[in-house]
Amino acid sequence: MLLPQLRSAVLDANLELVRRGLVLYTFGNASGIDRERGLVAIKPSGVPYDELRPEHMVITDLSGKIVEGTLRPSSDLPTHLVLYRAFPNVGGIAHTHSEHATAWAQARKAIPCLGTTHADYFHGPVPVTEPMTDAEIASAYEANTGEVIVRAVTPERAMAVPAVLVANHGPFAWGPDPAAAAHNAVILEAVARMAWITFGINSTAQQVQKALHDKHYLRKHGANAYYGQK
Amino acid sequence: MLLPQLRSAVLDANLELVRRGLVLYTFGNASGIDRERGLVAIKPSGVPYDELRPEHMVITDLSGKIVEGTLRPSSDLPTHLVLYRAFPNVGGIAHTHSEHATAWAQARKAIPCLGTTHADYFHGPVPVTEPMTDAEIASAYEANTGEVIVRAVTPERAMAVPAVLVANHGPFAWGPDPAAAAHNAVILEAVARMAWITFGINSTAQQVQKALHDKHYLRKHGANAYYGQK
Amino acid sequence: MLLPQLRSAVLDANLELVRRGLVLYTFGNASGIDRERGLVAIKPSGVPYDELRPEHMVITDLSGKIVEGTLRPSSDLPTHLVLYRAFPNVGGIAHTHSEHATAWAQARKAIPCLGTTHADYFHGPVPVTEPMTDAEIASAYEANTGEVIVRAVTPERAMAVPAVLVANHGPFAWGPDPAAAAHNAVILEAVARMAWITFGINSTAQQVQKALHDKHYLRKHGANAYYGQK
């Protein structure tokens, strides 16, 4: 069996989404990539989470050709592939319909950075994509979902803002590996929920000042990070 | 004992409503129909869920006459029967007071389709019924509840929009079998919750464009569906 | 030990409040009365719920004199006693700081009847008391809390509307016995939560029409009730 470690990591990322309450029934999917071999492992489509085993993960190449696996891959696979091709440092991707992030996506509003919880993970607002054109929806819909994400995030910003809201759909999050992708999806949901409540308390709440935003992001990321035990 | 499989399916659908948090105490009820025999199985009224067994389900004909069972059927049975008679492809019905769908019913607002989670299941807004007249309430109230549902949904739309909000009351959902009815009730509650949050974020949020709505619905339904393992 | 059955019923009512998530730490209290003997059993003050045993319940007479028990009764005992004296058919009382009912109390708004869940239990709005005067607060505060409740509800309405919101404080609920009091407290919290969401969806949501309100209340209460197995 190809890529047993990646299969396990992808399965674990999918299950983390369930454990954290981001998933209803079979919604949502996580994947991971082996950059050396150019192979992606992704959850199969529509299989109940409690039956998922590493061997159920579907292995494809970056064009979507199935290399190993008898189940259909998640129908969102083409979106994942566009992101892996456009964002070279991404090692894992998670897609959910988690309810607060999805509500922001349905509202077609970027989530502004209102506090340090957001700033610890996302260096700037979490953007929302443009709506897709009818033509983009009619043909290669899932791949075009990836394209509107790439336009909203840009490859330069992909590691500093590892999530996006697809307009009228829901969030995608990513990171250096599948566990980080799932972790960022969980944080995004918490940030989305707190932003909703914040505006409920103060409809003119302001983004954090740049100095505070940078401080928190750089406490956790980059050469001068000093959070945790590393 | 008549219809042991249908009894089990109806019991499972009732318990799924409980597992998913849609039910408080003994509120809510699910039923199923055997179309060949014209017999309906429904939860008895006011029995605690943890005591329910398949043999407690009450079997009636389509006029409401009890064919087998010593307990009273759910007091909403006449509503179910009207729907089974009006919607010939419906095989199961679930009624709850799940809190977000009920809030939309109390607000007397249809739930517009704001995103793909909704579009995956409901092809158009989830409608709200007209208020019932005092006369409809005074006599044959539960059957008349069915009648206002049929007027709001219409038989032509019943399978494409398998749920409704009864004004100032709560949701009914249905599907080809009792499990699908419960499943749609669970999705409806999630969609109702996300729609509430979406309008809290953006009071002028818009419905999804028709192309996206159709795309998602048809990914999962109809001859060209490509979601899941079928 | 006096009144072992009442002690158990009062303990169960207190634990039901915990099981249903209405209680944080030691907030909240439930009591019951033996009308023949004129004796009340109530939770002791500030004891963790998981240590509570029937023998910890404090027995007092209707003037508040401790008849049996070594622990201090709940500090809200004088409120309970006023209600038992004013409402002769009440057999149990539950007080919580459950968050949505408390929010309505803090908002100093009665909860209007917006739907059938409310109508099934409360025949009219759940009223909010007038604020207490400084003099009422300064002396015999807990007894005066009972007095403002009696003025808001009136003895004539006490069994038809078995709950009240004490302004800037929280809800009291009651019923023919301690279990019914706890049950009504749980329903009140659900109704309060749904009413909040309803107004979030439609700020001009209207009360249910009288015919529907009466129909649902009378389906469950009174000589012509036809809900449940009785």
Add this chain to the structure above:
Amino acid sequence: MLLPQLRSAVLDANLELVRRGLVLYTFGNASGIDRERGLVAIKPSGVPYDELRPEHMVITDLSGKIVEGTLRPSSDLPTHLVLYRAFPNVGGIAHTHSEHATAWAQARKAIPCLGTTHADYFHGPVPVTEPMTDAEIASAYEANTGEVIVRAVTPERAMAVPAVLVANHGPFAWGPDPAAAAHNAVILEAVARMAWITFGINSTAQQVQKALHDKHYLRKHGANAYYGQK
């Protein structure tokens, strides 16, 4: 090993924050102080809660010098130290990103006292700090976080209002010992949630009158307290 009892108390306070749902992943930290020896015990940075043992707590002096421990202390240690130096009766401190208190902090709004739940614990509004200047953020950020807290609360008010919202960041709570600090953090979150809902119901909700505020606070605190079994 130094201070085994304080280590256990600090660990318990950290775990209480987790049990009550105030903590996501490794966010949040609690500490305690031995005033006689001038030593502080605090959670290490970024260690998963389910692996925490008393021996992982880091012991420092009031200047932040590590006296015992091989792990890095929480990066918020300098904030805790400023508070221990400024508030001489504080024996424990808890910091979380609990979602409703954090939303108020992000909204830069003090939480007004809307009811008796608040009044039982916080004698006045829970204040929000001024935003920090860019210079305060650039250098000694965590210590300066402590300084803005001290300016917002003042040492005179620290025991009567044992919590604060750091603007665009989140809450700190404290008390005579670590357990009380965690307890106050839990109450603060409940109070913050109820205040949000209250204003959702009534946007012009008013603070409780002074007589009621004093009554409830003094029922539980000070020489004439009469709540609980003491």
